[in-house]
Amino acid sequence: MAFRSGFVSIIGRPNAGKSTLLNALLGQKLAIVTHKPQTTRTRIHGVLEVPAKKKTKVGAIETAGHPAAQIVLVDTPGIHKPDTQLDKRMMQEVHDALESRNAVLFIVDVTHRLPVAEVPGEKPKITGRMTLSAAEDDFSLQLVKKLDCPVILLLNKIDQISPAEIMPLIAHWSGLYKFAEIIPVSARKKINLDLLLDKVVAHLPEGQRYFPKEQLTDQPERFLVAELIREKILLLTGEEVPYSTAVVIERFEEPKSLKKLADGRLPVTKIAAAIFCERTGQKAILIGKQGAMLKEIGSAARKDIEGLLGTRVFLELFVKVQEEWRSKPGFIEDLDWRRQMEELAKKQAGEE
Numbered sequence: 001m002a003f004r005s006g007f008v009s010i011i012g013r014p015n016a017g018k019s020t021l022l023n024a025l026l027g028q029k030l031a032i033v034t035h036k037p038q039t040t041r042t043r044i045h046g047v048l049e050v051p052a053k054k055k056t057k058v059g060a061i062e063t064a065g066h067p068a069a070q071i072v073l074v075d076t077p078g079i080h081k082p083d084t085q086l087d088k089r090m091m092q093e094v095h096d097a098l099e100s101r102n103a104v105l106f107i108v109d110v111t112h113r114l115p116v117a118e119v120p121g122e123k124p125k126i127t128g129r130m131t132l133s134a135a136e137d138d139f140s141l142q143l144v145k146k147l148d149c150p151v152i153l154l155l156n157k158i159d160q161i162s163p164a165e166i167m168p169l170i171a172h173w174s175g176l177y178k179f180a181e182i183i184p185v186s187a188r189k190k191i192n193l194d195l196l197l198d199k200v201v202a203h204l205p206e207g208q209r210y211f212p213k214e215q216l217t218d219q220p221e222r223f224l225v226a227e228l229i230r231e232k233i234l235l236l237t238g239e240e241v242p243y244s245t246a247v248v249i250e251r252f253e254e255p256k257s258l259k260k261l262a263d264g265r266l267p268v269t270k271i272a273a274a275i276f277c278e279r280t281g282q283k284a285i286l287i288g289k290q291g292a293m294l295k296e297i298g299s300a301a302r303k304d305i306e307g308l309l310g311t312r313v314f315l316e317l318f319v320k321v322q323e324e325w326r327s328k329p330g331f332i333e334d335l336d337w338r339r340q341m342e343e344l345a346k347k348q349a350g351e352e
């Protein structure tokens with residue numbers, strides 16, 4: 001059987017579980033995950049190697065096999081109606097991720113259930129949260145309807161509902177669009193993910209690898225580091241602070257060798273990062289009393305970064321105010337890691 005490969009984008013409303021799914025499929029944390037909506041701001045490529053599977057037959061049940069494949073998974077920001085310039089940029093990332101895809105995974109959160117009538121014969125009770133998620137799912141569905149590749153619907157978070165609730169959801173969604181497949185899954189509990197991979201491979205064309213076998217992502221480590229810092233800000237601060245922050249790595253000095261030092265300790269990577277916020281009040285929250293919050297963000301991030309880089313890490317964080325940056329297209333462009341890498345390459349070329 002010939003090798004298969006292709007790009008598969010994961011789309012859905014904020015908080016549906018896209019990043020959790022990406023990490024679960026890759027078996028590694030590539031995208032940051034929090035309980036807060038709109039955590040992911042840019043599209044993230046994760047490269048997954050799927051081994052070939054033989055056809056099996058147990059009694060009367062036959063399972064189709066498939067050839068080995070490379071799936072380039074693309075996690076995207078949650079689909080929502082854009083308010084700020086940053087929102088618009090995030091939605092552009094979604095549109096880019098949907099161009100010339102081989103398949104799309106459209107993920108919905110089943111805990112944002114269909115309204116159920118508590119008393120038979122009476123109108124179902126519809127809450128505000130249901131209305132918002134239905135509107136956002138509907139907005140996503142409009143995008144799906146414009147696609148000309150197979151779309152697999154994932155009913156996510158089934159660990160949170162009873163099996164009896166799944167069938168009505170399948171019936172509801174299959175009435176809205178002709179999905180290539182509808183698969184109930186749990187990204188967090190890793191339920192039905194093997195089945196999902198089988199189905200994805202079945203929809204991929206024959207083709208060679210897009211990335212070398214060992215490569216997990218096209219994202220540079222410094223971007224992953226900035227994301228880990230942003231994750232801790234999202235988790236540790238409240239209100240609108242997380243949404244008003246952006247992290248830029250200003251210094252990233254890798255050790256010359258990854259070998260242990262003479263004293264047995266790991267070598268050190270020196271990192272300095274700027275946390276941008278929009279107002280001085282937010283800066284005060286991010287720094288905290290006598291720097292306590294910034295220290296907490298730093299030490300939580302440092303642990304994760306050390307795990308990612310396999311070195312010790314010396315992390316310096318600074319907080320800077322950039323008023324209304326979410327409405328400034330130029331500043332938002334500068335935050336894009338692809339752009340930052342281009343600038344860095346130019347700077348290095350100039351120094352040589």
Ligand SMILES: Nc1nc2c(ncn2[C@@H]2O[C@H](COP(=O)(O)OP(=O)(O)OP(=O)(O)O)[C@@H](O)[C@H]2O)c(=O)[nH]1
Pocket residue numbers: 012013014015016017018019020021032033034035036037038039040041076077078079156157158159160185186187188189
């Ligand atoms: N119970 C349960 N929770 C889940 C599952 N998948 C994701 N979650 C949780 O849902 C929340 C949102 O998950 P994310 O993966 O960040 O969602 P997202 O769609 O990437 O969100 P945005 O970045 O905002 O677009 C997190 O708290 C996850 O732990 C699941 O299968 N079951």
